[in-house]
Amino acid sequence: MSVLARSVGNAFRNKIRTAAVVAVLAVAIGLALAMLVANQAVGAKVQELNASVGTTLTVNPAGGQGFEGGGEPLTTAEAETAASVANVTAVVGTKALRLQTATTADSSTATTQPGPGGGFGPGGQQATVSTNLMAAVDAGTLGNRNGSAGTTGATGTSGTTTQPSRTLPITATGIGAEVDGTGKALDITSGTGLGDYTASEAKALVGTSLAEKNSLTVGSTFTIQDKTFTVAGIFDAGTTFGNNAVYVTLPEAQTLAETPDELSTMIVTVNSMENVDSTKTAVQAALGTDKADVTQGQRNLETAVSSLDSVKNISLIAFIAALATAGIIILLIMVMLVRERRREIGVLKAIGARNRTIGLQFVLESLVLVALGSVVGAVIASLASGGIASALISSNTTTTAATTTQRGGGLAGAMPNGAVPGGGMPGGGMGGGQGGPFGGASQLLTSVTASVSPGVLAAGIAAVFAVAIIGALVPALLTARIRPIEVLRGE
Amino acid sequence: MIVVKDLVRQFKSGDRTIKPVNGVSFELEKGSLASIVGKSGSGKSTLLSLLGALDKPTSGDVVVDGVSLAGLPDGKLTEYRRRDIGFVFQQFNLIPNLSAVDNVMLPMEFAGVRKAARLQRAKELLEQVQLDPEKHSRRTNRLSGGEQQRVAIARALANEPKLILADEPTGNLDEQTGEHIIELLSSLSRDHNTTILVVTHDRSLAQKTERCFRLQQGKLTEEVRTGSRR
Ligand SMILES: Nc1ncnc2c1ncn2[C@@H]1O[C@H](COP(=O)(O)OP(=O)(O)OP(=O)(O)O)[C@@H](O)[C@H]1O
């Protein structure tokens, strides 16, 4: 018979009461654990949002965006200016190219060769160059509509011949780091990156669908403007449009466009979510309002993050409250048990038990109750936490979630530098993106899945035990004040 | 080995104070077997609790083997109770949800005796007090009064104390079993030089002790033996 065995035995002395205590404890502990799981899930989501899209700014030439608009192009010097602004952690320059498939060698090349001469064509930004690649996206209605619009625009500079069926252009972007046009890291599914993105090299990253369409694998070659490029890697952007693209190094794109030092866009990464607004103003001021437009990539996500943050806070408070409740339950139960067993404690002292032996016995007894409560509570938590998390979130975001229907590429469409959203170039794609801001946010919110991870559960149970020990310590210390003479007193 | 000097213990009950022990002095040699008799409510249990360091006197002192209890801190008093004293309570005071053996093993556990050793000694002691072996592992709240009393005696003997204080150890026993317990106690005092002080209403037990005290109105007086039989 050891102290532990005695404690376990004492915990089950009154079985009905033990069952009641365990049930009450289980509810408190289960609630605490569910809240902790919800808190962790929401916290992870907030972090993910902040890390991926929340902290990037996009700089476009004033008056221009993507291939549209006018104004003066951005330069590498301006990229350095932006980089020197406080709280800016990185500036990545991109240079967009429009690749036009050379279907028939003579006529098409002639038509799509305004590069050197008519460099400042429709958007002033794009340089249209030829390629032997076929676009992975069919033109469809939107594409053909855009095509005719584009042709009209082009007629101004070079009298174009009629094109019966227009192939869609492919976007090639020169990038200064291994990120896509929005500043997100590229997901390279096979092969490698381009290595040094600041050096000119005839290597390229090709989107999965484009690679498939043209039967390209790592090591294959294709041409842009009669120059042979080797496929260094295949990436997956996650969207059909995003995968119909090519990335080359920034200097390479600038050379192809014959516009060295020119940038289509700069992606400015800010060190934290809180500094995004102030940094946006600072970058705008540093570059001059007449030179550049600074926009925040995911404006709408700020609201999403702040509502998630409040959910996170609520769940944290609820966790602490439930934990404190469990502690108080233990405290009261143990105070009751100590009072009830006054005489027995007196007996133990009378036959020579040390105060700490008796105190330990009571703490262990409370831990037995908490252990049982935790087991039942963990089961309750794993059943309830998913429901609790989604209930918390949906009650915070019903308005946003209800309003939108997700349209294809909604998120990409919302990104200013998604360059050419959807299937069509200037028109329809942007329209499709309108639903995006909220659509994207609600999608992110509903994807907060409160899965019960063993690590979080273990941490929660450890916290419960810590609280239980604190709760049991007070009554355990009270036993030290009980005098052995209690044995001679009646119950 | 035990010297009691002018011991007083008073209680406040309502507006008046009662003094069940009021200036008690006596000495006991090592290995002696003594008894205390007195009317119910005369203060016998109170006196015993003072000797066993369960309670603190209002004034006066108990000196055991030259050590004054009044000067000892609580930790030392616990050690004194654990090591030197075997107390048989009038109400037995066994731990109800533990078996007889576990109850007897408790003081040995507190004294740090190894598990196997204390189990063996507990069984021996229970045999010495004539508890049926099949009742050794029975929970003590399922034992009869007399059986509980014998378990309580076995528990008091567990750590081989040098002073046994027994409050009516034969009160719930039949004559024959009572005789046996008296025999057990007197053999301990003879063979192990254990000092034994028993409180009793049992005339036959009182007559078998070497010395007999009477507690009356807070004072202790030694009974003068008519015959010198032992
Ligand atoms: N804690 C206490 N508070 C007040 N009075 C007490 C207290 N403890 C004992 N007394 C009183 O002291 C007196 C002596 O009690 P004690 O238990 O010592 O008697 P006793 O001689 O053992 O009697 P019995 O033979 O019936 O066991 C009694 O009158 C009792 O009411």
Ligand SMILES: [Mg+2]
């Ligand atoms: Mg008494």
